Amino acid sequence: MKSRIEVRQAVKDLSVYSVNQPDCLVKLNQNENPYRLPEAFQRDMAEACSRMEWNRYPEIDGRSFREPLSRGLGVDPDTLILGNGSNELLMAVMTTLLEPGQRLLVVEPTFALYRHLGKLTGADVLVLPFEGMFEFPEEMLAQALADPRTNLGVLCSPNNPTGSVLSLEQVQRLLKVARGALLIDEAYVDFSSQDLVPLLKEYPNLILTRTFSKAWAFAGIRLGYALSSPDLAKEITKALLPFRMSRLTLEAGKILLKYEAWLRDRVGEMVKERERLFDSLDEMEGITAYPSQANFILIRPEREAQWLFNKLVKKSILIRDVSAYPFLDNHLRITIGTPEENNLLVKTLKSILGDQ
Ligand SMILES: Cc1ncc(COP(=O)(O)O)c(C=O)c1O
Numbered sequence: 001m002k003s004r005i006e007v008r009q010a011v012k013d014l015s016v017y018s019v020n021q022p023d024c025l026v027k028l029n030q031n032e033n034p035y036r037l038p039e040a041f042q043r044d045m046a047e048a049c050s051r052m053e054w055n056r057y058p059e060i061d062g063r064s065f066r067e068p069l070s071r072g073l074g075v076d077p078d079t080l081i082l083g084n085g086s087n088e089l090l091m092a093v094m095t096t097l098l099e100p101g102q103r104l105l106v107v108e109p110t111f112a113l114y115r116h117l118g119k120l121t122g123a124d125v126l127v128l129p130f131e132g133m134f135e136f137p138e139e140m141l142a143q144a145l146a147d148p149r150t151n152l153g154v155l156c157s158p159n160n161p162t163g164s165v166l167s168l169e170q171v172q173r174l175l176k177v178a179r180g181a182l183l184i185d186e187a188y189v190d191f192s193s194q195d196l197v198p199l200l201k202e203y204p205n206l207i208l209t210r211t212f213s214k215a216w217a218f219a220g221i222r223l224g225y226a227l228s229s230p231d232l233a234k235e236i237t238k239a240l241l242p243f244r245m246s247r248l249t250l251e252a253g254k255i256l257l258k259y260e261a262w263l264r265d266r267v268g269e270m271v272k273e274r275e276r277l278f279d280s281l282d283e284m285e286g287i288t289a290y291p292s293q294a295n296f297i298l299i300r301p302e303r304e305a306q307w308l309f310n311k312l313v314k315k316s317i318l319i320r321d322v323s324a325y326p327f328l329d330n331h332l333r334i335t336i337g338t339p340e341e342n343n344l345l346v347k348t349l350k351s352i353l354g355d356q
Pocket of ligand 1: 030031084085086087088111156160185187210211212213219222223224
């Protein structure tokens with residue numbers, strides 16, 4: 001008998017998540033930390049690897065890393081779930097809280113995975129646009145979250161790709177009216193003065209996700225975490241696989257914590273660079289730049305974004321064309337690089353735009 005594979009319609013309707021990555025010497029397209037961790041870190045890792053019992057499964061709950069991490073954050077370990085990148089946790093939260101017919105609320109343009117994962121669960125995705133210069137539409141958000149059909153709202157603060165932030169007071173107001181859960185993705189929190197962790201004790205409907213991929217220079221290892229009430233954390237854990245955090249990842253995380261001061265210094269430099277790059281872009285003819293609280297800056301060129309993107313690629317500088325994002329035609333996103341990379345970008349942009 002001929003087999004017939006039935007792929008779910010919700011999956012068929014999605015596209016494979018992809019990133020346009022031409023080879024370039026200067027890489028400013030994925031909001032990574034431009035600095036490699038120091039030599040001492042590399043030596044600690046090599047030493048840890050030589051001792052590793054590769055033949056044994058890792059800890060089922062990643063406790064030996066979860067405990068020092070939660071201590072540093074001042075939270076109970078039972079409120080913290082580890083993931084191979086925060087993407088994995090976003091997926092687990094959505095599969096825990098959404099089913100066909102329920103509603104996911106997002107504000108776009110934002111990280112494309114929210115819509116993708118929401119659709120994957122079969123939920124209805126309600127999309128609100130930003131207001132003015134990419135400010136969160138608080139009134140509309142409050143109304144939509146108060147609707148009993150909205151089982152989950154996912155907001156990104158600082159938001160990728162606009163750099164917009166929600167204030168603590170705004171989040172509090174939204175949590176008070178929300179009938180379901182509100183997840184705030186804090187992937188870029190280290191580059192801002194935001195800290196929503198103190199709200200977790202008061203609001204059992206709050207979920208935070210964070211990542212080591214950006215400020216913590218760990219995009220290659222895949223490590224992130226979610227914070228929520230212990231009850232919700234227990235439910236979300238059921239949607240995750242056992243033994244998913246490898247021995248290598250857990251060990252790398254423990255070692256990384258020793259380098260926190262070094263990383264905080266780099267983040268401080270990147271924030272200064274962001275302001276310096278913003279001033280240069282803001283002064284440039286032919287470009288509108290938007291202020292950002294993250295490690296990237298959104299710009300709108302007067303000429304076609306694709307044209308500018310290609311011109312930069314020819315000079316071996318890769319940025320991100322975000323023109324296909326909803327409500328964002330003709331925009332580009334630039335990750336903050338090292339001072340040398342940022343100088344080169346500014347010089348190249350000036351020569352391209354002056355050359356027209
Ligand atoms: C807003 C946001 N959340 C989450 C992620 C994914 O992070 P991770 O590497 O932890 O999966 C990204 C990556 O670009 C992001 O921009």
